[in-house]
Structures are given as C-alpha cells and as structure tokens.
Amino acid sequence: LPTIMDPVYGYQVTNVEASMSSPSSLLHWTRRMIEIRKQNPAFGLGSYNELPSSNPAVLAFLREYEDDLVLCVHNFSRFAQPTELDLSRFGGRHPVELFGGVRFPAVGDLPYLLTLAGHGFYWFRLRREPA
Template sequence: MGDNIYLGDRDAVRTPMQWTPDRNGGFSSGDFAQLYLPAQMDPVYGYEAVNVESQLRNPGSFLHWVQNMISARKQHSVFGTGDFEVVDVANEAVLVFLRRQQRDHPSEDGQLTDIVLCVNNLSPDAQPVEMDLSALDGKRPVELFGRVPFPRIGQLPYFVTLPPYGFYWFSLVDELGDDLK
C-alpha cells in the first residue's frame, strides 16, 4: 500500500498515507501537484482501491490480520520473553519451535508454564510435517487465532499439513476451558 517504484531513492516508500478513497487518499485536501510526493494512483494498490477506511470495514483485510498478530503477541508474553527451543523435523521447508515461560499463578505450586508451539511453512507449496512432541504428552494444542482445539499430543508423532507459506501457532493446554468444550 502506497509504494511507488517509479520514484527515486527512498521516496518510493514515502508516499502519502492512504486514509480514504477521497482526493489524495484523504492525506491532504490540497492540489495534487502541491504534494511533496504524489499519491499512489495504481489501479490495484492506489488510494482508491487500498486505504485504511476500506481495510477497517473488511474483517479479512491485511490491517485486521496485523492487528490480530499484535493482539496474539500481547496476550502471550512468551513470544517476547520465553525460552526458545527448535523442534527437529525431517521436512526442511518447515520451521517448528516452542516458546516456554514460567509465570506466577494462584494454584497449588504457584507456577504455570505457558507453552506456544509454532509450526511455519517457509515454502510456496503445501507441506506435511511430523513432529516428535512426546515430551508434551497429554497437552492439547489450541490454535491461537481461531481458538480451535486440535487432537491431544500423545507418544506417536504429531502430524499436520500446512498450506503454502502457512503457519499454525498453538497454545498448549492441559485442559480445555469451558469456552472451548
């Protein structure tokens, strides 16, 4: 959104913000020729087609996707401060890792471990992956964005198929809360 590769130097990525489909993308009501840099006029990526106002109205927009990613990051501090552990898999196109973090919890032992499993397809093709997660036997993966529970982890290899450049981020839980049953 907003890039104009025909402008020199870094100006290509400094075009006016595309707020609305209105004149100059809602960035300025001034004359087009008086802007420091021209508004993006591309029929696919220009301000009339891609702008904040239209992205806010579309729950499937890139803006909403980014907001959901930021929300997941804020809800799971393990992404920023947890331990990082790579999970070895045979498929070189797939990166799998765990993030773990101990935190205080008002329970018998006073500690709770947050665990997030990240499974990432780095390929333009759908990819199957088998993971040895037997050390996490009994945990149930719950997909972070849709809150969809997956089958419990057991002693056998755990298998998922990822779409091209797809990913799953799972919170690993002991029991499903009432909202997921």
C-alpha cells in the same frame, strides 16, 4: 504524484479508512497478530527452542514462559508440506490454535503429524486438560 496510480490498488481504494471497514483486510490481520502476541507472554519473554522437523521446509519451535507454552510451526515452501514433530514430552496436552481457538487432537507418544498450506503456519498453545 502518488506512488501507485491504479484503480484497484491506488490510494482512493486501498487506504486505512477502507481497511478499517473490511474485516478481511491486512490491517485487521496485523492487529489480530499483535493482540495474540500480547496475550501470550511466551512470545516476547519466553525461551526459544527449535524442535526437529521431518521436513526441511518446515521450521518448528517452542516458546516457553512460566505456564505459557506456545508451539510455532512455519512452512517456508510455497507448496503444502507435511511434517512430523516429536512432541512426546508434552503427552496428553492439546494444541489449541491461537487464531481461532480450534482444539487439535491430543499429543501422544507417536510423532505428531501436521500438514501446512503453502507459506502457512500454526501457532498453538499447548494446553493441559483440567482434571
């Protein structure tokens, strides 16, 4: 017998073929995550340094490999959470979100404020603006 006998989640509806045709499927999301990790060598080869967060529910860390700087911020709460991060050593750089390419405001001397959705996360490349 199939493990799940359900008209919504059964194998007749939820399967690889159906997932391949749905851009919002878990399969597409997972493939995108793998693609982003492959494009950013800091994930696999870079150093790992935790950054202090003003919120105990939020984990922030930096992966650094050669010129590749990736800032990862993860919310472990089911509720939206704010956090402040001291990114002053990266002053002038712009966090660029890796999934959509959205450019966030430049890092300055003040703590960098982020709000994350419940169980949400950001992966940023810290980009230096070309001269």
